[in-house]
Amino acid sequence: EKTLSFRVKLNMGLRPVPCSSDEELAERTGEASFEELKTKILAHCEQEVKRIEKILLQQAVSEKLLSNHQFKIPDWMVSGETEQLCKTAQIKEPTEQLIKQAEKNVRLSLILEEIRTKEPDAQVSDMELINTLKRQVKDDPKLGQLIVEMEKSGQIGMWLAQSRVNFVLDWIVSTSKIVGFVKNGEENVSQI
16 A cells, blocks of 8 residues: 655635725826826727727728629639638638638728729838837837737738728728718618
């Protein structure tokens, strides 16, 4: 017979203790006063609302462009995009929904490429995008690390492609008359 002995150490973690006052909350978060904390939180929330509104507007414009431009897309283009989406989603077999999304992505890409070729103001170079990113890195060190990881994994090309799409969509939004867009979480573009 053998005797086995061991120790067990349980780490229960620390329970967060609620702040007893607004000023204590400000102090814990590193702000000078509760008013400064509220101002910082409000500014962050306003930025987030603007970011979400921009995304919703871009999605609405994209859907309008797709519905107004129906054309046959070569199977090889859809297959390539489907394969890329499968890699991104880390799945082996594409679903019907994924294939439809791949077709939409390719169609939108072709539409936006045509706009870029015809409208000089809708064009942006990779160097301009990279310079913009470098300026943002100065303000956010975490972003710098993310860029290094993107370069190592080869995802920087995907980021550049998405940035070009966003640039053209922003240009379309800024130069178009958009009627019927509701900013309260719903999108309804009746005319672009």
